[in-house]
Amino acid sequence: MVTSPGSRDTVPTTAGPVKGVIRDDIAMFRSIPFAAPPVGRLRWRPPQPVTPWDGVRDATVFGPSCPQTTAFFTPLPAGMSEDCLTLNVWAPVAAQANVPVMVFVHGGAFMNGTSEAGLYDGATFARQGVVLVTANYRLGRFGFFAHPALTEEHPDEAKGNFAFMDQIAALEWVRDNIAEFGGDPGNVTIFGESSGARAMEAMLIAPAARRLFHKAIIQSTTHRLAPARPRHSAESIGVAFAESLGLPDADADALRAIPVDAVIGGLGQGNAQPTTFSGPMLDGTILTEPYEAAFAHGRIAAVPLIMGATDYETAVFNPAAQYDRLMADHAGSLDAIVANYQKAFPDELDAKTRFGTDAMFGEPSRFMARAMATMGQPVFLYRFSYVAEQLRGRVGGALHASELPFTFDTLDKIVESCASETWFEKLYAAGFATTDSDQAIADAMNGYWIDFAKTGDPNGAGRPRWASLTEDTNAMLEFGNGGVTEGSDATRERYDAWEAILAPER
DSSP: OOOOOTTOSEEOOTTOOEEOEEETTEEEEEEEESSOOOOGGGTTSOOOOOOOOSSOEEOSSOOOBOOOOOOSSSOOOSOBOSOOOEEEEEEESSSOSSEEEEEEEOOSTTTSOOTTOGGGOOHHHHHTTOEEEEEOOOOHHHHBOOOHHHHHHSTTSOOSBHHHHHHHHHHHHHHHHGGGGTEEEEEEEEEEETHHHHHHHHHHHOGGGTTSOSEEEEESOOTTTSOOEEHHHHHHHHHHHHHHTTOTTOOHHHHHTSOHHHHHTTOBTTBOOTTTOOOSEEOSSSOOSOHHHHHHTTOSOOOOEEEEEETBGGGGSOHHHHHHHHHHHTTTSOHHHHHHHHHHOOSHHHHHHHHHHIIIIIHHHHHHHHHHHTTTOOEEEEEEOOOOGGGBTTBSSOBTTTTHHHHTTOGGGHHHHSOTTSHHHHHTTTOOOOOHHHHHHHHHHHHHHHHHHHHSOOOOTTSOOOOOTTTOTTBOEEEETTEEEOSBOTTHHHHHHHHHHHGGGO
């Protein structure tokens, strides 16, 4: 019988033993390769198996993050390299074998982010009997790129969505190795935020990801901000990118010879470059159809689900621009709904922020959750509107990604995780002092997530009961300034109005 790490700081894996570090009651293993370095001939190829190593591999420090630039929420990692397909494990020392496993996929618009960010420290999860895994995946054009020359080179391989293929490879590593760290490969919960949430939706859709996980948590999905493109459109964008570098007739070898800095090309959350960066695409193998169509027709993995969003998401995405985009996309059909928001929220920017948040995040999350509930799975919907006490009066609601330090109970790492010279850094410039109210929300949210990972039901002793959508189609748990409250969805009428407008697109 496999035992938990106990006092072991060295654990076997399928590619060789790794040596981590034990600190108090947690065993930590960092930068374990789950795929071969995607460099040289392996750039823009599906992840390949790791070459086994001789001896014991050091797993005490984080390795390079995937190449990126122009970070928005978090600082750029200190070290970056194409050789970045590694993951990190936090395991409880004293737990019995076969404890629940949670695998987190970070956000960052598929252009930025790293598994080593302090906000994603897995210590609190491990202390409460969960093995927590975070993984890197290819970003930007390394992670999403299509070109006719690559299609012709390996016509039978999956194409384009290399980031999603990396995430599947990480889940395969968990299946094959996590028992050696005390985890149960038969009880794996995947979760992600922002583009990481879009990745979780992709995992629910992807046939290759089936049976690699058993529950999912989707936090602030962004699929309506940038829908997946058809592959032929993504290939055209790849051609445009090559042409921008003076490579109009590039073959696969010429594409792989493009320097790393040129592939990045200044791409980042503040410089999305839609004419030369495709993002996720409908490749026919990983993403077989648009997100909402797959959910609406039940062509997804049927697993227990937590899903939700914050109440002020678009404050960080230029809410006025999102408002203008929605008005242009639905010309002439939004007058009544606009009037309702203007009446409910007299401040113009506040009204536009909530207008965009509901349309781009809130109602789509409810739609996806309800669709999953029709498949007979327990589904739990939430809204996060809590604003840290120190920030009240400075922001109008819970910003995009603001729930993460509460999810991970890493409130002490907020300041170090903020990117310099951004509004996030300025928001926390005076430092951050956690209050009892802040910590209570972190304790509750982290506790719900952990109980869900253990049993598929987030409810536990000492917390308000969270009703599932199968019990009440309007059930929603609110993490708000008044604490955690259960009951019917307070945004129901607003979401219903948006659902009527968005229905023809689904």
